[in-house]
Amino acid sequence: MKLALEGVGHAFLGRAVFDRLDLSLDAGEVVALLGPSGCGKTTVLQIAAGLIEPLRGRVRRAYRQHAVVFQEPRLLPWMTTRDNIGYGLRIAGANSARREAAVERRAQEVGLHVRDLDKYPVELSGGMRQRAAVARALAVNPDVVFFDEPFTAVDVGLKRALQDLVIATAAREKFCALFVTHDLSEAVRIAHRLVVLSSDADGLIASRAIEGAPGKRSDRAVFEMVESWSRDPAFRELFDSERERAA
Amino acid sequence: MKPIARSLVFGGWIGRYLWSAWAGAAGLCCLAAAWQAGHEFYGSFILPSPLETLRAVGDLVAGQTFAMAARETAERSLAGFVLAVGIGTSAGVIAGYSFAAMRLTRPIVTVILGVPPIAWIVLALIWFGSTGGSAVMTVVVAALPISFVGGLEGVATRDRALDAMARSFGAGAWMRFRTVTAPHLVSYLFPAWITTAGTAWKVTVMAELLSNSGGIGGELATARSLFDIPQVMALIVVVIAFALITEYVLLHPLRDRLERWRDAGLRWGVKR
Numbered sequence: 001m002k003l004a005l006e007g008v009g010h011a012f013l014g015r016a017v018f019d020r021l022d023l024s025l026d027a028g029e030v031v032a033l034l035g036p037s038g039c040g041k042t043t044v045l046q047i048a049a050g051l052i053e054p055l056r057g058r059v060r061r062a063y064r065q066h067a068v069v070f071q072e073p074r075l076l077p078w079m080t081t082r083d084n085i086g087y088g089l090r091i092a093g094a095n096s097a098r099r100e101a102a103v104e105r106r107a108q109e110v111g112l113h114v115r116d117l118d119k120y121p122v123e124l125s126g127g128m129r130q131r132a133a134v135a136r137a138l139a140v141n142p143d144v145v146f147f148d149e150p151f152t153a154v155d156v157g158l159k160r161a162l163q164d165l166v167i168a169t170a171a172r173e174k175f176c177a178l179f180v181t182h183d184l185s186e187a188v189r190i191a192h193r194l195v196v197l198s199s200d201a202d203g204l205i206a207s208r209a210i211e212g213a214p215g216k217r218s219d220r221a222v223f224e225m226v227e228s229w230s231r232d233p234a235f236r237e238l239f240d241s242e243r244e245r246a247a
Numbered sequence: 248m249k250p251i252a253r254s255l256v257f258g259g260w261i262g263r264y265l266w267s268a269w270a271g272a273a274g275l276c277c278l279a280a281a282w283q284a285g286h287e288f289y290g291s292f293i294l295p296s297p298l299e300t301l302r303a304v305g306d307l308v309a310g311q312t313f314a315m316a317a318r319e320t321a322e323r324s325l326a327g328f329v330l331a332v333g334i335g336t337s338a339g340v341i342a343g344y345s346f347a348a349m350r351l352t353r354p355i356v357t358v359i360l361g362v363p364p365i366a367w368i369v370l371a372l373i374w375f376g377s378t379g380g381s382a383v384m385t386v387v388v389a390a391l392p393i394s395f396v397g398g399l400e401g402v403a404t405r406d407r408a409l410d411a412m413a414r415s416f417g418a419g420a421w422m423r424f425r426t427v428t429a430p431h432l433v434s435y436l437f438p439a440w441i442t443t444a445g446t447a448w449k450v451t452v453m454a455e456l457l458s459n460s461g462g463i464g465g466e467l468a469t470a471r472s473l474f475d476i477p478q479v480m481a482l483i484v485v486v487i488a489f490a491l492i493t494e495y496v497l498l499h500p501l502r503d504r505l506e507r508w509r510d511a512g513l514r515w516g517v518k519r
Contacts, residue, residue, distance in 0.1 A: 051411055068415040074408055078430040078508040087426070088416040120511040140416065 001062065002027055002144055002176050003048060008057035010043055017043055019056070023195060025144065030170050030177045030214060032187035035197035036237055041180045042071075042148055044197065048178055049146045065092070066144040067137035071152060073129035075121040081107075081132050082117040088140040106135040110165060127158045134162065138169060145170075147179040151186070163190055167215040184238060185226045190214050196234055206234035264500065271495075295477040303481035312466070320455065320462035321489070323379045324447040327386025331443055335391040336436060339398025349399060356392045364389040364446075368454050382454035382462070389450050390443040397439030401432035430505070437502045441494055448490045 002025050009019035017040035025031055035041045047054045049068050050061075067088060075084045083090075085107060086099040094102070107117055110131040121129055130150065137145055147166070151159045167190055170177055181187050187194055194208045208229075212221065229235050279297045286296040295303070307313050342348040367388050371381035405428045413423045455464020463482055470478035503510075 049415055051415060066415075068412070070408070070412060072408065074412040076409060076426065076430070078506075079426075087413075091413070091416045091418045091422060120508045122508070123511055146415075 001025070003063065003178075004060045005044070005048060005054075006058050006060065008044075008047060008054045008059065010040070010047060010052075010055050018197065021057070021197075023048075025176045025178060028170075028174045028176055029193065030167075030179060030191045031193045031195055032191035033178060033180045033195050033197060034182065034184060034187050034235075034238060036199050037182065039197045039199040041182075041197055045146050045148050045178060045180050061144075063143035065140050065142050066146065067140050067142040068146045068148065069134055069137045069150040071149045073121070073126075073133040075129055075132055075136075077121050080118050080120055081112065081124065084121065084132055085117075085135045085139055088136055092140055102139045102141075103135075106139045107132075109138070109169070110135045111161070127154050130154055130158075130162065134165065141173070142175055145175055145177045147177060147181075149180055149182065152181075152183075159186075164215070166190060171213075171215060182238070184229065184235065185222055188222050188225050188229075189217065196238065198237060208234075260503065264503065268495075292476060295480050299477050300480040300484055303477035304484055307478065307481045307485065316462050316466050317485070317489075319379065320448075320451055320464065320486075323382045323455070323462060324386060324451040327383045327390065327451060328444055328447040330383070330387045331390035331447070332394050332440055334387070335394025335439075335443075336398045339395040339400075340402050340432070342395070343399045343402025343405075349403065352395070352399070356396055359388065359392045364450050364453065365457075368457050371454065372458050377458045377460045379460060379462075381458050382451045382460065382464075385454045386447045386450045390446045393439045393442050393446070394436070397435045398432065401435030402428060404435075405431050433502070433505050434509075437498065437506075441498050444493045444498060445490050448486055448493070452486055 004022075004024040006022055008021045008023075010017050021044065023031075023033075023044070033041050033044060043052070045068075046052045048059060049066060050059070051068075075081070076087065079087065082100075082103055085103045086094075089099045089102055103117070104114065107114070112128065112131055112135065116124060116128060121132070124132065130153070134150070151162050154162065163186065166177070166179075169175075179187070179190055188210055191210060191214060194206075194210060196206045196208075210225070211217075217225075230239055282294070282297050286294045291299065342352050364385055367385045368381065371384045371388075375381040375384060409427045410423055413427050418426070451462070452464040452467065454460075455462040456468050457464075459465060459468060463486060467479060467482045470482060
């Protein structure tokens with residue numbers, strides 16, 4: 001087990017977001033964390049990534065390095081793409097030769113051209129920026145990667161490409177990942193296991209293993225799984241609030 | 248980047264920077280034209296023509312006392328600038344991290360900014376006497392709040408999302424300050440520093456004039472008592488030239504180097 005949240009609870013200004021939440025990540029496992037907007041998915045991720053301290057409970061980590069891919073790219077506007085991708089390595093104290101090699105390799109993996117590496121983030125398109133953000137996370141060779149709805153703002157084609165990239169890299173490098181999303185079909189494509197967070201304050205969760213390995217499931221299988229789960233009571237809230245938001 | 252490519256980029260930047268001076272020169276020429284018109288109207292005694300003034304500047308610079316006086320003034324305003332910017336910026340940055348300090352210092356800054364520099368000169372004369380110290384102190388007190396507010400606002404408006412990103416990679420406080428807060432801070436500090444530099448020259452000359460402690464201000468006092476109007480104009484032009492040099496030769500190029508990323512997103516026609 002790489003990461004475990006035990007009895008974690010959190011509240012903002014006295015309003016409980018969730019309470020007594022248990023969640024664990026096994027080695028090489030990709031877990032999708034689903035839930036309607038405002039149910040505290042991102043808060044769970046931030047607690048897991050150590051960005052905020054939980055009010056109750058504890059987090060146990062058995063790994064060396066983690067990385068976070070945020071919803072927005074969060075690139076430093078005053079650094080070139082090259083320096084941005086190498087930023088995590090710089091913090092880790094890697095020398096410039098090692099940084100350079102890792103940056104070029106990861107940039108190529110995420111589909112960034114060498115030419116783009118000397119550009120500043122303002123000169124890149126939104127999709128390119130998100131690719132750079134993924135490359136920055138992968139560059140530190142993380143054992144655990146936290147994804148916070150990373151592909152919500154990119155177009156459908158790129159979204160698929162980036163999902164495939166995450167699936168392939170996770171399988172190859174055996175990192176485990178917590179992937180926060182509100183998109184059930186994305187979760188079904190990418191993850192080994194689904195965890196659903198409820199918007200009730202107790203944060204009751206349902207956990208489902210997904211048949212087959214990520215990347216091996218056909219589009220048809222993904223579609224059918226989503227179709228049958230959309231009638232499942234555990235997932236109902238997810239679809240309810242989607243409708244509410246669309247209205 | 249290869250050295251050749253780097254020197255090409257640098258050359259391009261120098262070229263663009265110098266070329267932009269034409270626009271500035273055109274603006275100054277318009278001012279000179281208005282000045283000439285005023286001269287035609289009032290005559291040489293009230294307002295010497297630009298040409299007469301330039302000649303007086305030539306004589307002044309060739310004279311023996313000028314170099315000494317200019318050095319004195321330059322030293323005083325530089326000392327005042329460095330102290331004001333150094334103390335103001337570091338105190339502002341520290342205050343920016345603490346809401347309590349921010350709330351406490353805001354009214355103090357308003358009070359200090361509200362006191363006219365001339366009042367500080369009077370106090371400084373009492374405390375330091377007719378020495379360079381009173382000029383330096385006046386510059387520091389008059390200009391410090393500007394840097395202070397710049398540093399404070401810069402830190403207070405730092406991007407917390409980027410800060411969280413840096414923390415997620417395990418960055419310590421110093422690393423986060425250097426890579427996340429400081430580059431953002433620069434855009435708040437430079438306007439403050441440029442204002443401070445201008446204030447430093449002006450206030451130094453004023454303090455020198457009033458305290459009769461030499462420097463360009465002392466020269467100005469002498470010229471005034473002799474009713475040497477071209478000399479007065481020449482000294483004013485010299486002070487303005489010093490202020491322009493400080494801003495456009497020292498501060499602006501530095502800012503351009505530090506803020507290259509801001510230009511990167513602009514199209515060619517929009518670049519300065």
